[in-house]
Amino acid sequence: MLHLRIIVPTDRSAAVQEMLSADPAVAHLIVLPGAARTPPGDVLLCDVVREGADEVLAALRMLGVDRAGGVVGDGVDVTLSAAADRAARAAPGLGADAVVWDEIAQKTGEETRLSVTYLLLITLATVIAGIGVLLDQPILIVGAMVVGPEFGPLAALSVALLRWRGSIVRRSLLALGIGFLAAMAVTVLSTWALTAAGLVDRSMLLADRPMTDFIWRPDALSWVVGFLAGVAGMLSVTSNRAGSLVGVLISVTTVPAAANVAVALGYGVFDEALGSLVQLLINLCAIVVAGVLTLLVQRLWWERVAAARPAWIRRRRPAPAPRGGPDVPGPPRSVPDRTGGG
Missing domain, CATH: 1.20.1080 (Glycerol uptake facilitator protein)
Known part of the structure; x- marks a missing residue:
């Protein structure tokens, strides 16, 4: 698994929480409102199984979190959790075979x-x-x-x-x-x-x-x-x-x-x-x-493996973050859809 520490502006925190909560590859979501100081915003902590991590990181980029906030990931060596086991079963494929492009x-x-x-x-x-x-x-x-x-x-x-x-x-x-x-x-x-x-x-x-x-x-x-x-x-x-x-x-x-x-x-x-x-x-x-x-x-x-995800997950893509603005320097980068769906 990967442990993610996410700093997100308060006005986008709800959208990020909704995205993370809806993804079956995510477990142990923790929200610390207003805990971040540099950059300011909410701090979200969660664990993501490796086979679903690439999709989650792509969604965070689409929401502009990498530009307006920040995402830090660490490997998790030991996990004793029924929620983590459910996330591993829900995500297609095996973690050992997963490719997390941002990590590589x-x-x-x-x-x-x-x-x-x-x-x-x-x-x-x-x-x-x-x-x-x-x-x-x-x-x-x-x-x-x-x-x-x-x-x-x-x-x-x-x-x-x-x-x-x-x-x-x-x-x-x-x-x-x-x-x-x-x-x-x-x-x-x-x-x-x-x-x-x-x-x-x-x-x-x-x-x-x-x-x-x-x-x-x-x-x-x-x-x-x-x-x-x-x-x-x-x-x-x-x-x-x-x-x-x-x-x-x-x-x-x-x-x-x-x-x-x-x-x-x-x-x-x-x-x-x-x-x-x-x-x-x-x-x-x-x-x-x-x-x-x-x-x-x-x-x-x-x-091909990611295309096996349930249709409702493949359809769920966050709306891109707004262009420009005081906390978003420039247009968002395009993120290729590797899920196989529309």
């Missing part, structure tokens, strides 16, 4: 910011993978895969491409491009430093590496694995199952390929650098394509 957009959009933490994580992961390549140690490669934060921008890019959010597409590509370039540059420098210290040398890269040479030898399976990992990763994001994402990170050769590019460039082994670069591009493209297709299938499937 918020979650993945935060991953596109080119923060210092993101740059440090991808750099450290690439340096670790570079050492693992030279030592032919798969345990270091796996560790680097887990540390690498690159799946966040890849997931955001998939969501933005499907919904065509140009600014998010640009931010995602920027985070990926600058992140990998910075990480590879530092890895080249670290390789030179370790070589100068006598800890590694060029012969280690040229030697037989049966455990890690797959990194720079891409083949058809590279695309297959990357595609399957992209599907699994997007499902873990939409279903809010972070545990599954760890396995996805371990299965894709992105950070290790970038590390192999850097190490090979540092030692002037350009054929291996090229092979690693191809491996990196294959995995990145496969993950994004898989992510977009997975989201598209989920959206189409969920539209």
